[in-house]
Amino acid sequence: MNVKLFAPRRIAAALAITITAGATSLCGVSHSAMAQAAPVIVGNQTATATVESVDHEAGMVLLRDKAGNLDTVRVDPDVRAKLPTLHAGDKIGLRIVRTIDAVIAPPGAPMPESTESAAGTRTGPHPHGMMVSFKRERVKVTGVDTTRNQVVFVDPDDITRVVLVRQKPMQEFLKTLKPGDEVDTTVMDAVSFSVLSRLPS
Incomplete structure (x- = not known):
C-alpha cells in the first residue's frame, strides 16, 4: 500500500498531524523488555475530494481537493480488489486516523x-471502504540527550536521524532509552472513505 493513499500531498497539508504520545512503564520488568510508549492517536482528520479520473488497470486515482489542487493516489492491486470501484465525478468523504507507538525490543526478538488490510462494500448509493496499514520498523538508538530532548538513531536504511522530542509524554519515554537500545516503532494509518454523491450512469 502506498503511503500517499492515506495522505495525498496537498490534502495532507490540510490534515497536519500534531504528534502527541503517551508513555507507560511496568514496574518489576526489565528495561530492555518492556519500556514502551503507549499507542496514541496522533492524527484524526476528515477531508472531501472529487475523483477526476481513474486508471483501473494501474490502480491510479486522480483526486481534486476543495481548493482545486490535484493529487494522484495509488492503490495496490491486492488492496484494490477488496474496495468499491471509484468513478470519475464521484465526490468522496475521507477520514484519516494515525496512531504511533514504540517499544524497546528485547534481545533476540524477531524483526517486526x-x-x-482492506474491506468495503460495493453496493448501494454510498459505497464505502476502509484501508489499514501497520508500518513497523526497528531502529537502533545511538544517542540520547534528555536535556535537549533529542534522540539519535539509525533507521532500517542505515541512515542516522536526529529527532527533537517535543511532547512531554514522549519525553518520559525518552528517559528510558540508552545508546544501543533497539526500538520497534509502529505507525498505524487507517483511512475510511465513502462515496457521498455519484453522477448518474
Missing part, C-alpha cells in the same frame, strides 16, 4: 513485520 509491516501489514495491511
Whole structure:
C-alpha cells in the first residue's frame, strides 16, 4: 500500500498531524523488555475530494481537493480488489486516523513485520471502504540527550536521524532509552472513505 493513499500531498497539508504520545512503564520488568510508549492517536482528520479520473488497470486515482489542487493516489492491486470501484465525478468523504507507538525490543526478538488490510462494500448509493496499514520498523538508538530532548538513531536504511522530542509524554519515554537500545516503532494509518454523491450512469 502506498503511503500517499492515506495522505495525498496537498490534502495532507490540510490534515497536519500534531504528534502527541503517551508513555507507560511496568514496574518489576526489565528495561530492555518492556519500556514502551503507549499507542496514541496522533492524527484524526476528515477531508472531501472529487475523483477526476481513474486508471483501473494501474490502480491510479486522480483526486481534486476543495481548493482545486490535484493529487494522484495509488492503490495496490491486492488492496484494490477488496474496495468499491471509484468513478470519475464521484465526490468522496475521507477520514484519516494515525496512531504511533514504540517499544524497546528485547534481545533476540524477531524483526517486526509491516501489514495491511482492506474491506468495503460495493453496493448501494454510498459505497464505502476502509484501508489499514501497520508500518513497523526497528531502529537502533545511538544517542540520547534528555536535556535537549533529542534522540539519535539509525533507521532500517542505515541512515542516522536526529529527532527533537517535543511532547512531554514522549519525553518520559525518552528517559528510558540508552545508546544501543533497539526500538520497534509502529505507525498505524487507517483511512475510511465513502462515496457521498455519484453522477448518474
